[in-house]
Amino acid sequence: MESTFAIIAEPSRRAILSLLATSERSVGDLEEELNLSQPSVSKHLRVLREAGFVESRIDAQRRLYRIKPEPLMEIDAWLAPFRRYWSAHVDALERHLDQMNPAPRRKGRK
């Protein structure tokens, strides 16, 4: 019953997706890169898998997860009607992000 949008509302799930954007990873990889408990990672991956954001392949005892783009494409498509507001405000985003992101770039936090 979770919508595509609800799925990426969760910060840990977005973090997982961002890591997978670069390359395939195992549960353990994600666990340590994100400082999350193993059950937590598995649970999020389950949600992501059932919603079609990721798929896994088996490598011995490990599962390697990778991105499946369709749901993200759906979100991209939803944004379409709003894009006409963009061009006028090309650099408004930078200002906005600056004020959201106090520190320029920090490793994974506490």
Add this chain to the structure above:
Amino acid sequence: MESTFAIIAEPSRRAILSLLATSERSVGDLEEELNLSQPSVSKHLRVLREAGFVESRIDAQRRLYRIKPEPLMEIDAWLAPFRRYWSAHVDALERHLDQMNPAPRRKGRK
């Protein structure tokens, strides 16, 4: 404490934004176009306003709400790293959306 993504996780809020994408509307307009209670609309608008998705101007007793693009631009920006998956799958989205959206197109109705 609501993230940009959490805000648009709510279906009614997405509906409000989609309506506002076309044109400015009053609370009453939204209320009837979406079949929501007035307090519910006001509450969602408050969340959207505080997160910078919309702004309002006063017209007598009515408040006219309109889109502010910045947070949506932020989401658009977040999608950037995944766009490299798009091109390969140009029409995969259509298939995906078809299977999500059973009926092709229906008026807003209750």
Add this chain to the structure above:
DNA sequence: CTTGAATATACTCGTATGGTTATATAACTG
């Protein structure tokens, strides 16, 4: 077949959030 590593699942708990009803505030109308 036993052990250990990697991952999945079950269960419980606390909290955040959306809906509703009722009430408050504000502005126009006469």
Add this chain to the structure above:
DNA sequence: CAGTTATATAACCATACGAGTATATTCAAG
């Protein structure tokens, strides 16, 4: 000012969801 329209806010409730702990499952190694 009284009445009415438009919107906001408050209080309450039910539910959903993420975190954590414990346990189950699967596979490789010896």
